[in-house]
Amino acid sequence: MANSRSGDSMTDRIVRVLETFTAERTMQTATEIAQRAELPASTAHRIIGDLITAGLLERDEDRRVRLGMRLWELALRGSRALRLRQAALPHMERVQSVIREHTQLAVLEHEEALFVERLSHLQAGANITRIAGRLPLNASSSGLVLLAHADPAVRERVLSAPLPAVSPETVTDAVTLRALLTAIRRRGYVIAPGSIESVSTGVAVPVRDRGEVIAALSVVLPRGAATEPAINALLAAARGIEQDLSALR
Structure with missing residues (x-):
């Protein structure tokens, strides 16, 4: 995975996005995810979009983001x-x-x-x-x-x-x-x-x-x-x- 200017890899950034979700914090906006993952807003939005396309994240009608069922499915295999x-x-x-x-x-x-x-x-x-x-x-x-x-x-x-x-x-x-x-x-x-x-x-x-x-x-x-x-x-x-x-x- 390519590194960012700060030296962290794309994998690192994806993990940081996923780790912003907790048992108490199951729904977030993309802006909140960017802030908690300490990522530029444009980078976070791009990663979130890719993860939604892959089914690892989901977006509701209010455009809030949650973990996707496919992530749960893959984790159990x-x-x-x-x-x-x-x-x-x-x-x-x-x-x-x-x-x-x-x-x-x-x-x-x-x-x-x-x-x-x-x-x-x-x-x-x-x-x-x-x-x-x-x-x-x-x-x-x-x-x-x-x-x-x-x-x-x-x-x-x-x-x-x-x-x-x-x-x-x-x-x-x-x-x-x-x-x-x-x-x-x-x-x-x-x-x-x-x-x-x-x-x-x-x-x-x-x-x-x-x-x-x-x-x-x-x-x-x-x-x-x-x-x-x-x-x-x-x-x-x-x-x-x-x-x-x-x-x-």
Whole structure:
């Protein structure tokens, strides 16, 4: 791809345009996209037009722009997340039938926890995570499990950088976090009260494929709720997912 005068490639610019969309910001004008992507208006309009022609973006009757269905279709083809979700969903549904709160599946992506599936009861408590949403690894039960089992180089990069606080109870001290990660690997699960919201407790376990931790399965409970039923349900589900992943090879 040709580079611009600033040195960024066309691929870089396309990615910047797509990254302006978030779970909360699903519709934008072309001008807003240009500003958020830090691109000249003419460049942004040209890229947006090309992406609309390709079906990767769509424009509504008010000329606002959103992500296109073709982008979703292409993302699912051959995606490791698709195979994981296929194996995980029946087991997540069993957990959800017992816990009746929030059941979530997350993977490690660019040193963040990326949530690829979530089931929620209509009367479940607070939960800020969304499908395709991200959280810092130190700021959720899923993220803590993923960080505990991450490649040591990834873990050291995260621990050596400033650790963001999502709530007053998020662990932001590297020494404390290092000890917590060791305990997670030893116990096989984590209980994280208040790490995202003071009214909630996250419980998470690792999900393995051929022995490697590839995801975290978690539930979000009301603060003070018993955690043992959730731990047992999650551990059983994780074993079932691992067996079903083997069958999908």
